[in-house]
Each structure stands twice: as structure tokens, then as C-alpha cells.
């Protein structure tokens with residue numbers, strides 16, 4: 532048994548290897564820690580990938596609002612009309628591989644990606660994050676004009692506070708910064 536320290540994208544993970552397990556693993560929550568059981572025969576990269584997969588599945592399965600991609604995109608359209616001068620994203624999708632950020636926007640492809648960790652958050656938090664990302668389609672940088680647009684959503688500040696607390700609650704280690712800043716980035 533060993534314990535992996537929390538990372539940005541996941542809480543502390545306790546790994547138990549069992550010689551009785553041949554092919555399948557299991558994962559459950561124990562407080563703020565995730566406990567995974569894996570076949571003892573696994574080694575190295577294979578073992579790492581096995582653990583990652585179990586953790587990921589548990590994290591994305593937590594009781595949550597089950598908004599799919601279609602409703603996320605629909606929501607983004609509504610919010611864009613309300614707060615972002617009707618700006619259009621090319622696509623808006625949930626992703627499981629957002630490692631160091633809550634969300635991202637590529638101004639070039641106009642694709643917005645939102646970490647599935649946020650599926651469990653209240654709708655107003657998801658809304659504020661979407662408005663932030665939509666604002667990047669209007670203003671790529673975190674400029675004064677950018678914040679003027681992003682903060683048209685009345686709970687933008689509260690959203691940032693919420694996400695800091697949410698990360699702490701999940702035992703995630705996060706860097707100071709914006710919802711879509713990479714750790715150590717500008």
C-alpha cells in the first residue's frame with residue numbers, strides 16, 4: 532500500500548495492490564482521499580495508467596448534474612447572448628483531460644473546453660466559467676477590457692472564490708491564478 536500526494540487534478544490517492552485481483556480494479560472515496568485496489572502483478576507504466584484510469588472514472592462519476600455536451604453548448608449560446616455580445620464558439624465540450632486548468636478557450640479554433648470536475652458545481656459557477664471563456668473569444672488576453680466583459684456575469688468574483696475553496700475541498704493543489712491559467716503561467 533502506498534499513498535500518492537495530491538496533484539492539481541486529483542486528491543490524495545491510496546493504492547492497494549492485491550494478489551487476489553487478476554484483471555479488474557476498484558476505487559472508492561475515503562474522506563477526501565481516493566482508495567484504489569489494483570492487481571498486484573501490475574508494474575511501472577502499466578500500473579500508473581491503471582491507477583489513473585480508476586481515479587479518473589471515480590472523479591467523473593461523483594454525484595453531479597449530468598449536463599451533457601449538448602446542453603453545455605446550448606447554455607454557452609444563451610450566456611453569450613446575455614453577456615458576451617452574442618459571440619459564437621465553434622464548440623463547447625466537457626473534457627476529462629484538463630490537467631491544470633478548470634477550462635480553456637482557443638481563440639484560433641474557437642473551441643471551449645471545460646473540465647468535467649466542474650460538472651459537480653452549481654450551475655452559476657459553470658455559467659461564470661463559460662462567460663470567462665467566451666470573453667476570450669472577444670479579447671484573447673486577460674486585459675482590462677477582458678475583465679470588463681467577464682465581469683458582466685454578476686457572480687464572477689464569487690466564482691473564483693468558490694473554485695479556490697472547491698479545489699481545497701477536493702484536496703487539489705492549485706496555483707494562484709485565473710480559471711484558465713496554467714500553473715506558473717502568465
Ligand SMILES: [Zn+2]
Pocket residue numbers: 663667673709710711712
Ligand atoms: Zn482566462
